Amino acid sequence: MRKLLASVFVVAMMAGCPSAYAVQPDEIMSDPVKEARARDLSRELRCMVCQNQSIDDSDAPLARDLRLLVRERIGSGDSDSQVMDFLVARYGEFVLLKPRFTPQTLLLWLLPPLVLAGGGLAIWVFSRRRSKASGTADPSMLYLTEEEEARLERLIAAESQPEKPA
Amino acid sequence: MIAEAGHYALVLALGLALIQSTVPLLGARCGDHALMNVARSSALAQLLFVASSFALLTMLHVMSDFSVVNVFENSHSMKPLLYKITGVWGNHEGSMLLWVFILALFGGLVAAFGNNLPLSLRAHVLAVQGWIAAAFYLFILVTSNPFLRIASPPIEGRDLNPVLQDIGLAVHPPMLYLGYVGFSISFSFAVAALIEGRIDAAWARWVRPWTLMAWIFLTLGIAMGSYWAYYELGWGGWWFWDPVENASLMPWLAGTALLHSAVVMEKRNALKVWTILLSILTFSLSLLGTFLVRSGVLTSVHAFATDPARGVFILLILCIFIGGSLLLYAWRASALKQGGLFAPISREGALVLNNLFLTTACATVFIGTLYPLALEVVTGDKISVGAPFFNLTFGPLFVPLMAAMPFAPLLAWKRGDLLGAAQRLTAAGIAALIAIAVLWAWTWGGATLAPLAIGLAVFVIAGALSDLAERTALFRAPLTTAMARARGLPRATWGTAFAHAGVGVALIGIVCETTWNSEYIGSMKPTDVANVAGYQLKLDGVTQRQGPNFREMIAQFTVSLDGETLRVMTPSKRNFTTRDSSTTEAALLTRGASQLYLSLGETNAEGAIAVRIYHKPLVLLIWWGPVLMALGGLLSLSDRRLRVGAPKPAKAARTLQPAE
Numbered sequence: 001m002r003k004l005l006a007s008v009f010v011v012a013m014m015a016g017c018p019s020a021y022a023v024q025p026d027e028i029m030s031d032p033v034k035e036a037r038a039r040d041l042s043r044e045l046r047c048m049v050c051q052n053q054s055i056d057d058s059d060a061p062l063a064r065d066l067r068l069l070v071r072e073r074i075g076s077g078d079s080d081s082q083v084m085d086f087l088v089a090r091y092g093e094f095v096l097l098k099p100r101f102t103p104q105t106l107l108l109w110l111l112p113p114l115v116l117a118g119g120g121l122a123i124w125v126f127s128r129r130r131s132k133a134s135g136t137a138d139p140s141m142l143y144l145t146e147e148e149e150a151r152l153e154r155l156i157a158a159e160s161q162p163e164k165p166a
Numbered sequence: 167m168i169a170e171a172g173h174y175a176l177v178l179a180l181g182l183a184l185i186q187s188t189v190p191l192l193g194a195r196c197g198d199h200a201l202m203n204v205a206r207s208s209a210l211a212q213l214l215f216v217a218s219s220f221a222l223l224t225m226l227h228v229m230s231d232f233s234v235v236n237v238f239e240n241s242h243s244m245k246p247l248l249y250k251i252t253g254v255w256g257n258h259e260g261s262m263l264l265w266v267f268i269l270a271l272f273g274g275l276v277a278a279f280g281n282n283l284p285l286s287l288r289a290h291v292l293a294v295q296g297w298i299a300a301a302f303y304l305f306i307l308v309t310s311n312p313f314l315r316i317a318s319p320p321i322e323g324r325d326l327n328p329v330l331q332d333i334g335l336a337v338h339p340p341m342l343y344l345g346y347v348g349f350s351i352s353f354s355f356a357v358a359a360l361i362e363g364r365i366d367a368a369w370a371r372w373v374r375p376w377t378l379m380a381w382i383f384l385t386l387g388i389a390m391g392s393y394w395a396y397y398e399l400g401w402g403g404w405w406f407w408d409p410v411e412n413a414s415l416m417p418w419l420a421g422t423a424l425l426h427s428a429v430v431m432e433k434r435n436a437l438k439v440w441t442i443l444l445s446i447l448t449f450s451l452s453l454l455g456t457f458l459v460r461s462g463v464l465t466s467v468h469a470f471a472t473d474p475a476r477g478v479f480i481l482l483i484l485c486i487f488i489g490g491s492l493l494l495y496a497w498r499a500s501a502l503k504q505g506g507l508f509a510p511i512s513r514e515g516a517l518v519l520n521n522l523f524l525t526t527a528c529a530t531v532f533i534g535t536l537y538p539l540a541l542e543v544v545t546g547d548k549i550s551v552g553a554p555f556f557n558l559t560f561g562p563l564f565v566p567l568m569a570a571m572p573f574a575p576l577l578a579w580k581r582g583d584l585l586g587a588a589q590r591l592t593a594a595g596i597a598a599l600i601a602i603a604v605l606w607a608w609t610w611g612g613a614t615l616a617p618l619a620i621g622l623a624v625f626v627i628a629g630a631l632s633d634l635a636e637r638t639a640l641f642r643a644p645l646t647t648a649m650a651r652a653r654g655l656p657r658a659t660w661g662t663a664f665a666h667a668g669v670g671v672a673l674i675g676i677v678c679e680t681t682w683n684s685e686y687i688g689s690m691k692p693t694d695v696a697n698v699a700g701y702q703l704k705l706d707g708v709t710q711r712q713g714p715n716f717r718e719m720i721a722q723f724t725v726s727l728d729g730e731t732l733r734v735m736t737p738s739k740r741n742f743t744t745r746d747s748s749t750t751e752a753a754l755l756t757r758g759a760s761q762l763y764l765s766l767g768e769t770n771a772e773g774a775i776a777v778r779i780y781h782k783p784l785v786l787l788i789w790w791g792p793v794l795m796a797l798g799g800l801l802s803l804s805d806r807r808l809r810v811g812a813p814k815p816a817k818a819a820r821t822l823q824p825a826e
Binding site for chain 2: 026096105109115
């Protein structure tokens with residue numbers, strides 16, 4: 001986090017996004033429903049001159065322009081997806097903090113569930129193989145060998161001595 | 167002189183690290199005890215030298231010796247003493263020195279307190295520590311020497327980044343590094359086990375306290391950093407899914423998985439190969455975090471060009487250590503014998519499930535953080551992966567994890583009774599249902615998912631409590647019996663309950679803060695009143711003040727609830743002249759676990775000041791949760807079984823007697 005602060009700040013210095021708050025009082029729309037929609041959309045849009053900040057968080061002039069643009073489109077009657085399409089057409093996919101499901105982001109979206117499924121499958125296969133191996137091939141696995149038995153005895157004897165209160 | 171002495175001490179530490187990384191291995195090869203013992207003395211001597219190097223750099227900062235580049239660039243003679251000291255690690259070079267200092271500290275601790283380790287294992291562990299240390303000493307000396315001089319010293323320094331001039335800098339980075347670097351011990355143990363080709367339950371018992379210690383520090387470090395960002399950055403956010411935060415979250419997730427799989431290994435001698443892999447991965451992710459943060463690849467791929475030497479050097483270290491250890495793993499892991507069979511429904515099975523979800527969560531963060539970089543390198547397309555992506559992919563993974571969490575401690579090893587565990591969780595389940603019903607009725611027509619999430623959190627907390635009640639026979643036996651049994655419970659059991667409850671507590675905080683947060687944004691003039699969540703905030707006036715190295719604009723608000731005055735809040739904006747930059751100092755009013763958050767913006771032409779006020783219900787639970795988790799870790803660490811260490815021959819008893 002220190003590094004986060006530092007890096008946020010370095011970028012802020014370069015790009016002019018002071019780490020203050022973002023939405024200015026004069027930007028707020030008079031209709032609370034539309035304002036709420038604008039806020040929700042703002043949280044999914046990236047301030048492109050900052051590092052990983054949404055335009056809702058950023059105080060950069062560009063973020064302000066984008067917030068005003070979002071409100072302008074909402075004011076002129078666009079639906080949420082129309083606003084997003086408009087911004088993507090203008091600024092590219094980079095503006096979306098949640099990438100769309102496209103061939104390019106296929107792996108991004110599919111890898112996490114695949115890891116989960118793959119991991120689950122691996123555990124299942126592994127445990128089946130082991131229980132089969134132990135069940136049929138090598139019943140001796142279930143018991144201690146004589147040598148282990150002797151060692152266990154030694155250990156128990158050794159363990160019980162130092163337990164005495166000093 | 168001081169700077170030269172510090173530099174020299176660092177060079178000597180490198181020399182000692184090189185000895186530590188070679189001689190003990192040689193000793194282990196020929197079975198020479200004297201050579202193996204070199205590991206111990208060189209680790210302690212190395213700690214001495216790097217500690218003095220660090221102390222000397224601190225001295226330079228305290229004395230404001232601007233003939234040293236590092237001090238000139240990050241300090242100011244008027245800066246308060248605390249920030250002069252914390253400023254030592256508020257920059258790349260100094261924080262790298264702190265990093266190796268902590269590394270040497272852990273090495274020294276193993277050397278000093280690792281007397282119960284077999285000699286060859288200790289030699290191997292310390293040798294691996296020596297490799298890591300040597301690589302990073304070289305990195306510092308070659309690319310980021312903090313002791314460089316300026317030919318013609320300036321009179322005044324450039325001051326520390328104002329955002330960092332906060333008590334947070336004193337606590338957060340050292341905590342975080344203790345966590346990151348602490349995982350190097352489990353890494354060294356894993357590599358040592360692979361080299362020796364021998365690993366048993368005792369190994370897990372030695373590794374577990376170190377892992378636990380690192381995990382406690384990392385947990386607190388992340389939580390502390392999150393709270394710092396919350397009050398310092400001025401818009402009330404506490405987690406941004408920023409790549410740099412993700413870099414600290416990944417080792418935490420892997421480390422949490424490691425903590426759990428090490429338990430299985432210690433108790434049941436199972437999951438050995440997996441535990442070794444997790445040890446390697448956890449520290450690799452810590453190294454990856456170091457690389458991502460310092461090379462500049464995250465801000466922009468072009469940042470490589472601004473200082474290619476550093477990025478390439480760390481990348482090299484990264485490849486050698488991660489690649490090398492994974493190769494060693496691939497080569498030697500098959501030599502490790504598997505043991506400890508268990509049924510799917512058992513304590514082991516539950517812990518495997520925990521590991522599956524935690525590692526998947528870790529992989530999700532990894533993919534989300536690195537995918538945009540990879541895509542840009544491969545296709546040149548730029549995409550952003552931010553908070554909405556992680557909320558959608560990462561969040562759901564925690565639902566099954568938390569739902570299963572209360573069951574695990576109630577299941578027996580080897581073969582558990584799921585129905586029996588469910589029966590013992592009836593009370594917890596009922597508590598959760600009541601919580602859901604009450605919240606639904608209370609917030610009728612509001613968010614639907616939030617009450618469910620809180621129900622889950624209540625289930626986790628109540629589950630942890632009922633596990634304790636079950637073990638102490640709280641409602642079945644007389645109170646005195648329960649008390650006696652509570653005293654007799656292993657501290658690790660208490661630790662588990664606390665840590666698990668902490669997860670639930672944090673979840674309640676997160677859900678409440680994100681769902682029922684109220685906000686006021688507006689321009690206010692003196693005597694204006696704002697109403698937020700039932701509180702009235704009246705702006706009394708705005709004053710100016712001169713601080714030691716900044717100018718400050720302070721606004722004074724009187725907060726009242728139902729006509730009764732509670733307190734005066736004074737948020738401010740600071741202007742640091744040397745760097746010509748400003749920070750917002752938010753004012754916080756804590757009521758129970760909820761907070762009123764007040765921060766200032768710009769003043770407009772008519773003299774009105776932009777104000778943002780939040781009411782954040784139960785927000786403090788977000789950080790109390792991790793504190794509870796760390797407390798659980800601490801309790802577990804103090805457990806007699808871990809303190810005593812691995813089973814050892816009766817020799818130990820004999821050595822104790824003469825002391826009486």
